[in-house]
Amino acid sequence: MKLIVLGASGTWPNPGSATSGYLVQHDGFNLWVDAGTGTLANLQRHIDLADIHGIVISHEHPDHFVDLYPCFYARHYGEIGTPDLPVFVPTDFTQKLADVVSVDSQVVMRRAFAFTEVAPGESFEVGPFRVKTEPMAHLGIPALGFRMNADGAVFAYTGDTGPTHRIGEIARDANLFLTEATWQDRDDLLPFHLSSRQAAIQAREAGVGRLVLTHIWPTLDKEVSRGQAAEEYIGPIDLATEGASFEVAE
Ligand SMILES: [Zn+2]
Ligand SMILES: [Zn+2]
DSSP, X not given: OEEEEEEOBSSSOOTTOOBSEEEEEETTEEEEEEEOTTHHHHHTTTSXXXXXXXXXXXXXXXXXXXXXXXXXXXXXXXXXXXXXXXXXXXXXXXXXXXXXXXXXXXXXXXXXXXXXXXXXXXXXXXXXXXXXXXXXXXXXXXXEEEEEEETTXXXXXXXXXBSOTHHXXXXXXXXXXXXXXXXXXXXXXXXXXXXXXXXXXXXXXXXXXXXXXXXXXXXXXXXXXXXXXXXXXXXXEEEOOTTOEEEOOO
16 A cells, blocks of 8 residues: 655645645555645646546545545546546535535536545445544544555544544554644643644554654644654654655555
């Protein structure tokens, strides 16, 4: 399995960067995980638009999904690729997504995309991936954390979350744990995002093989985030940056 970072900026992008988005590949299957601002452009540095085989969205915040719209335009109006692209979204999200476009476009969006709503805690399969979800702690909305298994290799991704024991459920013994690490040490941490230290504690307790920090608040120094994480987790720690790729292997 291979993870390619398409966007890693927390909430809004710095110049030349993009918000959350990842390409997860295995056995010729291209799964686009989160579709934040700028990630569709970056995706095309790696694969053609026609070769997206599935999409997974973690939650309904725009920094994780807005590039679904240009993808829809390209796939439907641009006639790139085939209809019925599998798109997995959290509960109650499909209609919210459709409400932004015209009624006519809503009809054809449902032809371009074959939506499946996933309740946090449900599992599904897409291509070679067996995906287990867990409910994340994120402002009371349906927010999915993912444990993706393909031929024994395990990739875990939090989406956005605050501290919750559910993170351990997705991350346990994962070969690679991609976690939000929005903040750094401070006195007023809030319950809907993690600091890099909190993320690293989760990684240590789950026994993951590699820790990759993402969704860091754009104004923060990422090396400080890495340093605070390294005080809690002794394994390899990487910062997610656009274009970086990682092998996920047992
Ligand atoms: Zn976010
Ligand atoms: Zn969010």
